[in-house]
Each structure stands twice: as structure tokens, then as C-alpha cells.
Amino acid sequence: MPDVVSLIRTKRDNARSLTAAEIGWLFGAYAAGEVADEQMAALLMAIYFNGLDDAELRAWTGEMIASGETLDLASLGKPSVDKHSTGGVGDKVSLILAPLVASCGAVVPQLSGRGLGHTGGTLDKLESIPGWRASLTSAELNAVLAGAGAVIAAAGAGLAPADRRLYALRDVTGTVESIPLIASSIMSKKIAEGTSALVLDVKTGSGAFMKDRDKAVELARTMVDLGEEHGVRTRALVTRMDTPLGRAVGNALEVEESVSALTGQGPDDLMEVTFALAGQMLALAGIDADPREAITSGRALDTYRRMIRAQGGDPDAPLPQAEHRREALPAPSDGWLTRLDALAVGVAAWRLGAGRARKEDDVSHAAGVRCLAKPGDYVRAGQNMLELRADDPARFAPALDALADAATIGGEPPPAVPLVVQEVGR
Numbered sequence: 001m002p003d004v005v006s007l008i009r010t011k012r013d014n015a016r017s018l019t020a021a022e023i024g025w026l027f028g029a030y031a032a033g034e035v036a037d038e039q040m041a042a043l044l045m046a047i048y049f050n051g052l053d054d055a056e057l058r059a060w061t062g063e064m065i066a067s068g069e070t071l072d073l074a075s076l077g078k079p080s081v082d083k084h085s086t087g088g089v090g091d092k093v094s095l096i097l098a099p100l101v102a103s104c105g106a107v108v109p110q111l112s113g114r115g116l117g118h119t120g121g122t123l124d125k126l127e128s129i130p131g132w133r134a135s136l137t138s139a140e141l142n143a144v145l146a147g148a149g150a151v152i153a154a155a156g157a158g159l160a161p162a163d164r165r166l167y168a169l170r171d172v173t174g175t176v177e178s179i180p181l182i183a184s185s186i187m188s189k190k191i192a193e194g195t196s197a198l199v200l201d202v203k204t205g206s207g208a209f210m211k212d213r214d215k216a217v218e219l220a221r222t223m224v225d226l227g228e229e230h231g232v233r234t235r236a237l238v239t240r241m242d243t244p245l246g247r248a249v250g251n252a253l254e255v256e257e258s259v260s261a262l263t264g265q266g267p268d269d270l271m272e273v274t275f276a277l278a279g280q281m282l283a284l285a286g287i288d289a290d291p292r293e294a295i296t297s298g299r300a301l302d303t304y305r306r307m308i309r310a311q312g313g314d315p316d317a318p319l320p321q322a323e324h325r326r327e328a329l330p331a332p333s334d335g336w337l338t339r340l341d342a343l344a345v346g347v348a349a350w351r352l353g354a355g356r357a358r359k360e361d362d363v364s365h366a367a368g369v370r371c372l373a374k375p376g377d378y379v380r381a382g383q384n385m386l387e388l389r390a391d392d393p394a395r396f397a398p399a400l401d402a403l404a405d406a407a408t409i410g411g412e413p414p415p416a417v418p419l420v421v422q423e424v425g426r
């Protein structure tokens, strides 16, 4: 029988690969309380430094999936396809994409987590809609999918529970930023969710988890391989996250912008990413439909309204409004806005109250940032480029600190660059 200290030493010294049997034993012993958190944390750090090879990663992910239940969506009788984003600033694409793709004939089971740090969580955004509920039982989840075709809900505690424990350990031991650990964490939850196809939006740039493009491509490839090996048709788009997506950053502000997008009024950059991902999702689901037509015909908006109502929300209710608003970031000169840094705006929105620092924190639904100017816009000296919103005016000063070097003004318009930098598939 393996013992955990030998496994830690083996990984620490990069002596050889761990076998599938050893990894299976480890997960069983950890679940049974025979391996302590500090031992698992030491192993995670060894993996952070020495990685996992393909066979180890397959076994590791398989154990995470097998640690809990797997959902079965086959009874819905339609192709299922989901999307996952590694998280960006102003990234409200899921809110538009799930009803959009469902309105074209797929079922979209989006089981999500909450936001942590400077990127917002989809559930936090939707919770700004009065009455909307993120936590559904399996029966409710199936009923929403059957009625609306799309559901966005909290991943239940039964789905890949080993990931919950490991993620909590990684969070407090500096071992989150490891490609095999991120890939197995994301993919175990998506595979357990039962979707037949999956499109990944892997962000790269200043506001992304993976700032470096090569690393983002490596993460995308790793996740695509894992999905395909587990029978999920998987593709990834690596997309730029150097500036906020759209003009709204913050929970209710992003819901408002998503609804505008579903009525055909979405900002160009947001729609570019949305349509690129929709095209991939429909192709993987084998559906020949035009996502633009789903918007112009009003079908996507109808599906969104049905999805919100099916989860107790009132799509017509007024959204929370912040009590305090303040314009900020005056342009230092006339010229073209060539850079509006995603990370700075994301941190400002977070400090205004839109995000949480610890899992147990509450978020403000009304707080956030509106971009009054975006890269490519011409601005005049003194013109404010952002509007900040908060429930508590004491939050403005720390948000302004985050914005000290957020923008650059140039004499020429910035070059137009496509947001999709690479497509990764098998």
C-alpha cells in the first residue's frame, strides 16, 4: 500500500510519475481523513513546481470527477453544450450566450461558481435581479433546462467535492497558479456536469488569470485534451483581456448591459467575443443556426426572460442602483484613448464593493464602474473617462488609487486587433 509521505517525496524530487493506482489511493485516503490537509498541501506545492504528466493529469482529473455525482442530461433529448470562461473584467458573456445558444436549439447547463478577486462571478451578477435564485435542486435544474433550454446555477456540493477541498487548500497555500491543477479543477466540474460539448474562453492579458499568451494557450490545450479524453467534445478560444469587455463592470451594471446586448444594442467588443463563442458552441452541438438572427428576431431575449423567471427572478424589476456616483479618470490631454487597463478597472470595481476578498463576503449589487470612454475613442483634456458607483462613498478613495496608471492617451488611434487570438481544438 502506498504511503503519503513517499508520494510527496516522489513528486517533490520529480523521481518518477505517480501511477493511477497511487493517485486513486491518495484521493480515497484524503476523503477518508487518512491523509491530512497539510500533507495534501505539501503534495500540491510539489505539483506546483514539478507539474503532472498527461497520464497523471488524466488520473487526477478522473478521481476528482469520481469523488461526487455526475449529472445526466441525455433525457432532455437535445444536444447539450456549455461554455466556461477563465474570468475577465466586464466578462458578462455567459449571461448573453446561454440564452442565445439555447434559443437556437441546444440545452445549455451552466453550473458556475462565485467571483473571487478582481473578476466578477456570473452568479453574483444574476443575483442582482430581484427574486433570482442560484441554488437549485437537481429536479429544479432539469425543469429549468426543459422549459427554458438554459440554466445558470450554482454547482451543487455533490459535484466534484474533491475539487472544493483542494481549491480551498490551494487558495491559502499559494498553489492556485498551476496549469495542471487549474485544468483538472475546471474540467472535473464541467465533465461531472454531464455536458456533451464544451467551449472554453481562456483569457489572456492584463486582466486575466493567465497574463502570458503562451501559458494561456498551454492551459487551453491541456483542458481541450482532458475534455476529449473524457468524451466531451471540447474547443477553446484564447481571447484578449487587456481592457474591460463592454462598458459595464459590476453586477447590476453588467446585467443591464447584457439585456441591452440581447436587444441588439451590445457594444462591438462584447458581441465579437459572444458571437465567436456562439459559433463554436453551435458547431460542436451540430446546430446550423445564425446567432445574429437569434438576437434580431428577439428569440434570445425571450429565452433569457424565461430562464430568469424559471429561477424566481423578475426580468422587469428595476435593478439596484448605487447611492453614490462619481466621474473619474480625467484625460490628461486631447487624443485617442489607446489603453484602459483591465486589471486596474477590475480592482477599482472590486474595491467599490462589486467583488469579494473572501468567500464569505457579501457583494454590493449596485457598485461598479462604467467606462465613459473605451480604447479607440477620441477624448478631450479633462474629460472623465470612467464613472464610479458605490453604496458607501468611503470606497471611492481606494478605487481611485487603483486607477492611478489605468489609461494612456496617444496621438494616433490604437490599431484594431481581433479579440480572438487563437483557436485550440483537436
Ligand code: URA
Binding pocket: 167, 176, 181, 182, 183, 185, 186
Ligand atoms: N477556476 C477553477 O474552477 N479552478 C481553478 O483552479 C482556477 C479557476
